[in-house]
Amino acid sequence: MPFVFGAITLTLVFEAVGLFSTWALVVAGVIQLIIVLFGFYAASALLLKGIYQRHVLPGFGNALFDVLLLGAKSKVSQRKQEGKGTEEEKKKNSKYAEPMALGNMSDVISAAILAFYCFRYMPSFQVGVLWVSINACAQLLASYYAYLRKDVFYSTKFALHATYWLVQSWEEFITSVLLKDANVTSARAAMVGGWFFLVAALIFCVLSLNRDKTELMQNVLFALLTISTLPQISSQVHYTFFGVSCSLYAFFCLYVSFVSLINSIAEKALIPLGVRMVNSVRLQRVLFTLGHCHHPSQALPSSEGGAESHTQLPDSLFYLCNGLAAFSALQISKVDSLQAHLSVPWVLIPGTLMQLYVSRMQVQGGRRFGPTMPCTYAAVWGCWTWLRFAGPMLKITEPSFHGFGAAAVAFLVINAFIIMTAVYSNLLLLILTITMEGILVCFLLFCLHRLLLQLEVAFLVLFAFVCAYGIAASLTNYLFEKMLLPIGSSIIQAGKGNSKADPPVPCPTAPSHITSGLQTIARILEGGGVCGIPSDTVYTLAASCKHPAAIERIYNIKERPLEKPICLTIGNLEQLEAVSPPFSPLLWEFMRNVYPGGIGCIVRKGEWLKKLGVGAAYDYVGTRDSIMIRISDLTVTAHLLDMTGPLAITSANPSGQPDSTHHDMVVTRLGHKLNGVLCDGDSTELVSSTVVICTQIDEGIDVSPFCVSVLTCKPNHLTFLALKFYFSNVVPLEYNIKIQNAGANKWPHHLLLLHI
Secondary structure (H helix, E strand, O other): OHHHHHHHHHHHHHHHHOOOOHHHHHHHHHHHHHHHHHHHHHHHHHHHHHHHOOOOOOOOOOOOOOHHHHHHOOOHHHHHHHHOOOHHHHHOOOOOOOOHHHHHHHHHHHHHHHHHHHOOOOOOOOOHHHHHHHHHHHHHHHHHHHHHOOOHHHHHHHHHHHHHHHHHHHHHHHHHHHOOOOOOHHHHHOOOHHHHHHHHHHHHHHHOOOOEHHHHHHHHHHHHHHHHOOOOOOHHHHHHHHHHHHHHHHHHHHHHHHHHHHHHHHOOOOOOOOOEOOOHHHHHHHHHHHHOOOOOOOOOOOOOOOOOOOOOOOHHHHHHHHHHHHHHOOOOOOOOHHHHHHHHHHHHHHHHHHHHHHHHHHHHHOOOOOOHHHHHHHHHHHHHHHHHHOHHHHOOOHHHHHHHHHHHHHHHHHHHHHHHHHOOOOHHHHHHHHHHHHHHHHHHHHHOOOOOHHHHHHHHHHHHHHHHHHHHHHHHHHHHOOOOOOOOOOOOOOOOOOOOOOOOOOOOEEEOOOHHHHHHHHHHHHOOOEEEEOOOOOOEEEEEOOOHHHHHHHHHHHOOOOOOOOEEEOOOHHHHHHOOOOOOHHHHHHHHHHOOOOEEEEEEOOOHHHHHOOHHHOOOOOOOOEEEEEOOOOHHHHHHHHHHOOEEEEEOOOOOOOOOOEHHHHHHHHHHHOOEEEEOOEOOOOOOOEEEEOOOHHHOOOOOOOEEEEEEOOOOHHHHHHHHHHHHOOOOOOOOOEEEEOOHHHOOOEEEEEEO
């Protein structure tokens, strides 16, 4: 892969030089042939690997620079502190990869292309607009992945950047291709849409004050970028200022892309990002004071209930698209032909195209409005652009005006129903929909040639102002899970007076974030009950080792075959060290490097288990000769184990069904059989823990040829890191290490054999 990417880089360099000299194109062609040869070699190597189940041709072994090994050396506490630095990180869905590197790299490419154009490297932007448009699609993909991860900050940020690059690139395309010989200076000076981009960029600057310095600096540079493209800047300064800003932003984003990619792979901050500028609590207090200036003595709200019932993930992007389209549609005076040409991308891209992307997100989220609002408003701004800006170019005649008038009446009726629905949502959305009704009235008056321009300007400005506040409020409230910036309660409470009572919960539930919740579950376990509790992987069923009958109940609850053993979990490794099991020094070192974490070690049983607190449950956990020990890397579970002592656990799912990744799944599927569930929201992982069979490891430290079994439900890098770390300290350099698949199709999990 390094050779392939290096060859691609050289190809791009020589193709750029080829614009001035033909010999460079010949060199680029030769390098491209080399890339083709590498492709054939890679295909052949992988084909042979599939046939012989081993690497026959070299080139696909260990990486030249293994970032994962560097990541494995950090202590777990340090990894937790660096990997979960922000408060909202716990909400992320780790099923999806981090999209930061893709989003930042897209910024690099778009900024670099526009920088070359600003410095007159290419005379027109006819080809550049295609590059930037395709790149913006990749950035939207990063935004959508951030949305799937429930990361509202990066989801909105990457969508904002993609919109900005699309608008700027298509404006330059119109200027350099369609209006090639025209003087657009006065037409650009009459446009005001760029100021809304600046407002949105400043909102991100404020909200990144409690993040690392790298994130803050990137948002500040993007704000500088939006300043450089303000239409009121003279044309003599515009392209130089814009080109310099794009260059600075591209170089910085290239560094951020490298850092985010390395840190994402290593799962730790190998390259530091800097400390926070402002404490999170202090920033929340400032934002809360600004939002409640009429009640300055009001206390800061708690995060219980949060903003979840009022603010949803796509809201900020919905407000962004509509606000930008409305502000760009402002016309202080009658629009000339040049301004009409330039205004098309400013209204059409955010108002219609990006709002269709918001509709897709709304469908994914299953909202009350669903895609109705964004789809309707996307059609409104599309018709607005078609008639108001593209109309003179398309030579729309009087009969067509009547057709647009009929469309305006239809939009008025549809928006009236949306207003009635917004009454049940929040005050901010209600104001927005009412203002849109006024804008639609102005659109109808334009079709009838009765428009009062000042009235339209007033409605558009009010609409844009509401959207700007909506961006700040929805982002702030969702990020901090508190109603810091008020959006107003609903005018009418849905179902009030005739609402049916919620169905009773089949078993007691207790929240994990308060001490009384842990104490409740601990009392149930101490009394011989079986409870669902969270772990650092998926939810588990737990029973106290003081009550063997409760452990037997787990088999009945899960309908689990009796030949499948149940493992043991303890609070920390110090409890294991205190009873002095007869483990070898190397096994102890291995455990110190994987505990606490998502690995379970199978070791031989002994009398030391009774000293650990297993007692009467000795014959009910593990097999007759061995037992699996788990030490969960979750604070809630560790505190619970401090109250109860060792617990017998197994995954909280009916036997043969998928694991439970949320406490609601445990309550729904097994609640009628349980005595309680400790509610901790989404689980950290989507599959259960990785199992390492350590019984042969512990038989001695002789490095004569032997085999170690590794049983894993999820063949992830953590398994291989653990083995690499352990055997790198045991095996001399002259020995070879080989990992072999031991009949994965015959086992319910993936069994790997590591031969030395």
